[in-house]
Amino acid sequence: MIKQIAVERTLLAAWQSITPLFMQKHGSELVPLLQAYEAHRTEMVRLLDKHYTDKLFTKRDRSKLEDILGTMSDDLVTEQSDDELKHIFEKYNDIDFDSVRAEQNDMMRVAMEEILGKELSDDFDPNSPEQIQQHIEAAMRAEDEARQAFQDSQAKRKKSAKTLEKEARQADEAQHATQSLREVYRKLAGALHPDREQDDDEKVRKTALMQRVNAAYGKNDLLQLLELQLEIEQIDPAQLNTLSDERLKHYNRILKEQLAELRAEIDDIEFSFKMDFNIPPFQPLSPTELIPTLERDIADFKLSIEQIKAQLIEFENPKAVKTWLKNYRQAKQPSNLEDIFMDEIRF
Template sequence: MAKKPTAAQPALVHIPTTASDALSKEQKAFNRLSKRIGKLETEIGDFRTAATVLRQRVQQEYRPLQQQHNDLRAQFVRMLDRAHDTYKLTKTERKKLVNLLLNGFFDLLDRGYDDLEAIFDKYDPPLTDQEAAEAEAANAAADAREAELMKDFFQEQYGIEFDPEADVSTPEKLQNYVNQQLADRQQDYERQAAAAEERRPKRKKSPKQQAAADKKKAEEQNITQSVRTLYMDLVKHLHPDREPDEAEKLRKTELLKRVTTAYKANELLTLLRLQLELNRIDQQHLENLAEAQLRHYNTLLRQQVRELEQQQALEQRELSAFTGKPYYYTASPAAMELDFQHMKAGLTAKVQRLETDVERCGQDPAALKEFLKAYRILKTGNGPLLMRF
């Protein structure tokens, strides 16, 4: 079987040097920036590919494991409920069993296991109307106390005066009121600043300031013209309407799309690569570029480096949001694979352990007693229960 051809690599945009001909500062900067862009493009491409594969594997391999794990947890809840009613357990064992049920598995109600609600209500009955009313009154009183403390803080720190008619009875309503007051204050400040600016007499720039402004404007125009010159050269060469051969016409149409996309994105290096690829320029042309032209090029390349670095950070943040982990867990394809294997292995072990516990404890009271003996009820204030389920 013939090997699949590898994808063509982009032309290397690099100013060559020899031992007898050292590069200038701008030429060295051009080569350094070109290399950095190529490296970033490769890293981003590899990261996107690996991230796509990871998302697919999570859906195809990890989500089914999670479903199996939660199904087993639901079975464990039903088994504990039956054991509570049928096994001869001590008072301490029953207390541990109820604590385990209510603290280790209550999240299953939010995962679609509605049939378990009756079991949880059995061990933690809903509040009566009177209890609910008392709890609501206590919460309202606590909210009012917190709101008063926050009012004092905002009055002292920000000088905010509260309208007696404003509803700030809860911390949320108070925060919304404060946010609106601060926003109104900012708008007033901006209006006053704008009015002051309008009243301020227009002063002419000094000769030095004007010269600097003119130089900056000329630099921006030169940079724009540098990219446009490359773009127009490629457009003229690739214009499909001048091509009689249909296959070649399609090829040029696709290339022209790449050229237009690169031009709109100010991607100088992409345009230079295409010029090299299409033999519109050669390495000697790059070597003979004037220093002023190189400065314009390097300004654009630095901008492209910054944009690629921002894109790389964005890709990492998006994947981090998907996995729920800090970006350094999935910062590279190798790290993604390692973290996924670790997560999958950990969940697989949990599933296997839970399968054993459900079977043993559901059939043998002694096994459940042994399990409950090892279980510890956390004291209030020790934080969330770290379950092995």
């Protein structure tokens, strides 16, 4: 149990230290690149749309441009409130943008209502991660409250002899566990009480240790109290192997609660992080990989920006567009600009 807690403590510390660093680096380095990249993509859409009617292009060329502009404008107009982009989207997709988005929002609303098990208000925005997170957290709280209400109602019912016996045993175990915690605390307090120390330097050291003892006891942190006992050599590590089964049982009960609290705290941090950055809830994440992954994304976007900037200059000439279109594979049906301008025209 102590080893498991040590692992979870390390993981929690990693999340707590990496998250603010990631958010700062993401906001100061990646977000400006994303914005610049989106601006260049928008410029590319407008440029290709301007060339579309050029007499240089054949019917086949225009068919390819329709595919490209339909896909690119769809990706961009979703993120921007731009009437010109909306017009380009409708021009090359032959559908009404507002109707499509309303239908998609209705589908997302239905999906969220099925997940949450309740109807959502008219002002709910299915495209808002903040609102989705708020509704999920509210649903979780409601579920916890309903579970507690059920448990309370069950507690009011007449209990069987077996149930009473089980509750008495659990209460007895809890009492013993508390006593075990209290015993460790008393031993530490007796050894570290600064008022009993005459040496000034030793009194300062014991005062600091006693503050740690009080903090650990206030949180029912048995593990920290045991570690403090080892630190001041109040117990030998080998002594833990000689504890009675009953004492170990009480220690493990407290440690199990600490482990559950640690895991719940980690889950909360990870869930909030995924919601903030639109990451699927079941996708595994390692805090140690966040910064390296972010740095790779930053490097990739810097390269992509340089590529699309060069392509914009080249594509001012419609002949360059026509040459590029010869190698464009229309059947590929690219899903976004990366497929079009990172695979097809990589230098």
